[in-house]
Amino acid sequence: MSATKVGLIGCGDISGGHCRSYQAAGLDVAALCDLDRARAERRKKEFSFNNADIYTDYKELLARNDIKIVTVATPVAMHAPITIAALRAGKQVACEKPSTLSRAENKAIIAAEEETGNRVMFFSSRMRGGYTPLCRQYIADGKLGDLYRVDVRYWRRRGRPGLDCVVGAHWFLNKKLAGGGVVMDMGQYFMDQVLHLAGWPVITSVAAWTHRGFPSDLPTGVPFDVEEHCTIFARTEPGCLFTFDFAWIANHTPQRCVTLLGSRGGIRMSDDAPFTFFEEPHKWHWMNTTTEWQNKTKEQDVMYGLLAAAARGEDVCVGTTAREALAITELTDMTFLSAERGREVSRKELDTL
Ligand SMILES: NC(=O)c1ccc[n+]([C@@H]2O[C@H](COP(=O)([O-])OP(=O)(O)OC[C@H]3O[C@@H](n4cnc5c(N)ncnc54)[C@H](O)[C@@H]3O)[C@@H](O)[C@H]2O)c1
Structure with missing residues (x-):
């Protein structure tokens, strides 16, 4: 069975940790996206993600049907808009903490999960x-x-x-x-x-x-x-x-x-x-x-391992759920x-x- 494909949106400071966890979980990094193209290129080179395509517009990355998991590692203000778009594009989402700027955004994420059947996990569970x-x-x-x-x-x-x-x-x-x-x-x-x-x-x-x-x-x-x-x-x-x-x-x-x-x-x-x-x-x-x-074991590695299992259809619970994020x-x-x-x-x- 081929490895699950993942795309990373936001290639700043914390993204190196995500890249290491992708490797630990055996995920196939198919795309890297940042407004600053050089940051995405830097991660590609550093981790030898030779199959990864580079994007500066996250919507183009989300349009790829072969990508099953998306990580959102941008400043907080972009978490909800990108997460909701990713859920609607058929992805399972791993979003950095803090989840959102407001309860209204948390509620919109819960609604997008219910509407699409796709799931989001937040990294506040580290x-x-x-x-x-x-x-x-x-x-x-x-x-x-x-x-x-x-x-x-x-x-x-x-x-x-x-x-x-x-x-x-x-x-x-x-x-x-x-x-x-x-x-x-x-x-x-x-x-x-x-x-x-x-x-x-x-x-x-x-x-x-x-x-x-x-x-x-x-x-x-x-x-x-x-x-x-x-x-x-x-x-x-x-x-x-x-x-x-x-x-x-x-x-x-x-x-x-x-x-x-x-x-x-x-x-x-x-x-x-x-x-x-x-x-x-x-x-x-x-x-x-x-x-x-x-x-x-690093909690983040555990989380990506479970996320890969979830993307394969296994019924596992991963990270902070959308409802737990709302409570926070x-x-x-x-x-x-x-x-x-x-x-x-x-x-x-x-x-x-
Ligand atoms: N730095 C840490 O130690 C750390 C640790 C844990 C969690 N986090 C969380 O991770 C997230 C990112 O933090 P960081 O430290 O990596 O920040 P950062 O500023 O180093 O990186 C954020 C990156 O997102 C990119 N970006 C912004 N808007 C974008 C968009 N619309 N599309 C694509 N890329 C976009 C920026 O160009 C930048 O490269 C935050 O939510 C933060 O709270 C950071």
Whole structure:
């Protein structure tokens, strides 16, 4: 059987990772597209994709009937229009995170899926690898009991894309093109991870605060109107409280820690310690660090392997679904609305906008 053909739209910074995953999943790269032809040519040469045709207009790529899977790796503002066009052109779609700029775009993607029968997966599920499957198993086995508290802290020392990393990609700093700053860029990964772990509870209200204020040496006229830091307090219908603290830039040690607390046990997943499960088998607190198991396969490679199987007609679940992406956008929208209004906002208020 010949390999499934894939096309890549957007050949910028992250596209190299997609190219490596195509090779790992045994996909046949038939087309590369970028507004800047030289970027597409560069990936073709770098990965020896000798059969790949180069395009600067994604519509021409989508018109190819032999291409079954399309990756969308453009700035966020183009995710929904390209994804919807790709679904309508008969493709399965792998779209970068964050999924869209608005709930309306997420809903239009869901409608396009329903209309065409084709599927989209988003890469906000990248954090579902590593220790996450182990954590999920602990929850499923009842080792945590009732989950009542989830906390995420992710801080970079200097990591504003467009400025401190992915230098020159100024769209990351522009709300019209990126939708937001650290919440869109990194926060949605963690929202996906912990909502996935908690079984996608309904978020009923959010209180959030955002900050921007570090200096930058951007050329005059380049917009920079997104947040560098955001703190979120989110209540859910089952009563579990989620807090998130995201920073692109901070005068502090970098941090990355996810904590889950339940009535019977607690879990800590962080960069500076192994997976840790806290339980109380006797009368006092007991810490058990005996298990270091983790899934070491890169989540993105896993996702493309599954996507290739889906394109062959196998019934597999891959990445963040269109409905899960909508739930993440809703939490993001409540976050920005609360920060703007300076008070807690309810889910119902979103519908009145
Ligand atoms: N850079 C990272 O580390 C990283 C990591 C994970 C996810 N992402 C996500 O991947 C996406 C792309 O990010 P990036 O860092 O590669 O950005 P980038 O600016 O380096 O690359 C984006 C590319 O898209 C091209 N493009 C824009 N509009 C296009 C269109 N209509 N048709 C074809 N090509 C078009 C641009 O010319 C550019 O080459 C974003 O959604 C981002 O959030 C980036």
